[in-house]
Amino acid sequence: MxxxxxxxxxxxxxxxxxxxxxxxxxxxxxxxxxxxxxxxxxxxxxxxxxxxxxxxxxxxxxxxxxxxxxxxxxxxTAPVVEENVEELDxxxxxxxxxxxxxxxxxxxxxxxxxxxxxxxxxxxxxxxxxxxxxxxxxxxxxxxxxxxxxxxxxxxxxxxxxxxxxxxxxxxxxxxxxxxxxxxxxxxxxxxxxxxxxxxxxxxxxxxxxxxxxxxxxxxxxxxxxxxxxxxxxxxxxxxxxxxxxxxxxxxxxxxxxxxxxxxxxxxxxxxxxxxxxxxxxxxxxxxxxxxxxxxWTAEDNGHPCGSSDIHKVTRSIISYTKVLWANYWSLDRILDDAYLRGEFKHDNESVSHLTNLIMEMVHSTEDKLASKSKSWFADQSLRFLFLINNSYFMLRLVDFPMPVLTRRIDDYINGYLLVSWEPVMKCLCDPATPCCFTRHLPMTEFQSKFHKTYAAQKLWKVPDPAMRKMLRKAIVEKVIPVSTQFLEDSSISTPGVTPKKLEEMLGELFEG
Structure with missing residues (x-):
């Protein structure tokens, strides 16, 4: 060649x-x-x-x-040939x-x-x-x-x-x-x-x-x-x-x-x-x-748009940067190695390369700062957890290599979201000491009222990634539907206001934005 x-x-x-x-x-x-x-x-x-x-x-x-x-x-430029083009060498x-x-x-x-x-x-x-x-x-x-x-x-x-x-x-x-x-x-x-x-x-x-x-x-x-x-x-x-x-x-x-x-x-x-x-x-x-x-950049941010659980601009920027790092792995890892030998770059994780370590530190640092800043950005803790889930999952999905610490944090954020958002909805059905549970119909009425209120508030919240949206819906369904179905069976309520099947269909409409 x-x-x-x-x-x-x-x-x-x-x-x-x-x-x-x-x-x-x-x-x-x-x-x-x-x-x-x-x-x-x-x-x-x-x-x-x-x-x-x-x-x-x-x-x-x-x-x-x-x-x-x-x-x-x-x-x-080859000369123009009107005929016998196939014979032209x-x-x-x-x-x-x-x-x-x-x-x-x-x-x-x-x-x-x-x-x-x-x-x-x-x-x-x-x-x-x-x-x-x-x-x-x-x-x-x-x-x-x-x-x-x-x-x-x-x-x-x-x-x-x-x-x-x-x-x-x-x-x-x-x-x-x-x-x-x-x-x-x-x-x-x-x-x-x-x-x-x-x-x-x-x-x-x-x-x-x-x-x-x-x-x-x-x-x-x-x-x-x-x-x-x-x-x-x-x-x-x-x-x-x-x-x-x-x-x-x-x-x-x-x-x-x-x-x-x-x-x-x-x-x-x-x-x-x-x-x-x-x-x-x-x-x-x-x-x-x-x-x-x-x-x-994070400290100078003037706040997150009110009511938005979407991906933050800092998150998108950091991922843009890490993509460039990863796409030019060998050239930049060599430069980092030289900086490490000069004492200008610290590398504590000896099990990964210099560049991988840098990307991990960048992502973890960004996630830490967003978690800290989000406490002042969101009055609604459910929305805050959804914001952290979206941003952390966005980074995890695009860094192209496993990050166990970030994976565990996403699981924690999902559990935190379920705790602050859907646990109060289920409390009436799970806690017989709740004052509203004097009759078999009152707990179900209270549950459905809280369910509709939470559903209406969160229906238009945004989870942009289809896989995470599906995962969250499944987690909510697994928390809500079995408990409500069991309560209906135990209470012999044959005509609830909304059936568990209908509730599951409604949960399948969440987070479309």
Missing amino acids: AIASVWRGAWIRSRVFSSAPPRAAAAGDVDGGGGLLQPTYCESSTSASGTTTTVTKSSDSAEDRPRAFNSSMVLP VGKVIEEGWVRKLEHLKGLVMEFRDGNNLGALEKWLSELDVGWVLHESKIDESAGSIRIWQQFHFFAESWILALQDINESISRCFDVWCSQDRDEGTSKKPLASEFALLVEATMLKMLPFVDAIIAAAARTSDRPEAAAAAEKLQVLIDVSDALSMASEQILSSLFSSSPCVQSTGGTMRENVSTELAKLDEAMWNTMVDMMTGTAA
């Missing part, structure tokens, strides 16, 4: 930022305007006199804006296209070798539609939070697409180059080592954008939501993965081809390692922000 195919298969993955449209500025945001904002970037250029100029540009400038992936710039046409591209590239390599370094780079990258990477870019420090957030996404996505184009062109052209060397000998000019110098210069021009991405990520720290932290972490992971895979493929294919080529790859290898280390640090800092910010 060609190296370019391996790269494409590895790189095309789900990215948090790739499916989201640009965000509109909220009313009162520091950027103002309320409309869709285009990211900006600063372009630095150095004149012949040595003066450095920084110009702020909007990304909607057609001249310098990083463009979306353009497949026609990577793969040659598509592979041969594509290979011939890459041969033509390689011959053109060899001319640029010779131009680069002869001293026109920047000119050769500009021609090659402009033909790939990624010439903008030659302009050093920095975030606009004066921008507001939303605009900086957009710049962060803009830099990262544009850079990854450009790296994909460059890597594929390098890999395919070098495959053809090596094939020609095998067929025609190694005396053809220019040398592979000279091509390697052009590649190294290109990659060194790409790396400053990593610093710009990291700087933009650092400036988004004033966005405390866990969902925003998860999104930022995923973007940094995507950039790190793209750089790691592309550099590994380029280094393994190009700089390992011969001893003379190997000697030219040292600077690139060293600089790539430095940028990957910076990305690791940025990812660790994002995880630290997430861990230390959970308590603050």
Whole structure:
């Protein structure tokens, strides 16, 4: 399989930022305007006199804006054939296209070798539609939070697409180059080592954008939501993965081809390692922000919506974050392992991995805080227990591994709900000392009155998960129906106001929201 195919298969993955449209500025945001904002970037250029100029540009400038992936710039277009399409050797046409591209590239390599370094780079990258990477870019420090957030996404996505184009062109052209060397000998000019110098210069021009991405990520720290932290972490992971895979493929294919080529790859290898280390640090800092910010976000919450047992926004945010952690298990567990060795991350549960331990701590901490805060949020204890059941079960269902402590707490919450909600309803039938039980009909009348009152209050309470909704209904039925049926039999009441079957049907309508 060609190296370019391996790269494409590895790189095309789900990215948090790739499916989201640009965000509109909220009313009162520091950027103002309320409309869709285009990211900006600063372009630095150095004149012949040595003066450095920084110009702020909007990304909607057609001249310098990083463009979306353009497949026609990577793969040659096959000629149109009106008839006998089945006889066309598509592979041969594509290979011939890459041969033509390689011959053109060899001319640029010779131009680069002869001293026109920047000119050769500009021609090659402009033909790939990624010439903008030659302009050093920095975030606009004066921008507001939303605009900086957009710049962060803009830099990262544009850079990854450009790296994909460059890597594929390098890999395919070098495959053809090596094939020609095998067929025609190694005396053809220019040398592979000279091509390697052009590649190294290109990659060194790409790396400053990593610093710009990291700087933009650092400036988004004033966005405390866990969902925003998860999104930022995923973007940094995507950039790190793209750089790691592309550099590994380029280094393994190009700089390992011969001893003379190997000697030219040292600077690139060293600089790539430095940028990957910076990305690791940025990812660790994002995880630290997430861990230390959970308590603050919960404490700053202004209260839960009155009368709602639905999933809290903090719960949803934490789960969004843990999904990103779990989806990138090996990369992040390695970063946590390094932090553990530095003494910056404590890990008390030696039976699980660093990342699993972190997720468990995050979930347990969130559940503890919601349990504590809910005491002031809910006057109705039945509704409070239902809220805790919903949120705890939501986390347990989505963490993708067993959490016995959380499972036990959910069982406790269910028992607590039954105790405060349905135990008073059953008390009349179970306690013969209750004053209302002087005749055989009075307890049943009192029971049905309390049943209808509780049912009416809770019918529209919400349990969003179907499995938990079914579980709760079953628990209520098992508590209520056998006792009421037994009371009817013991009291020889043949015509109750509402039969046990009807009561069970009514309980089956609870918690639809």
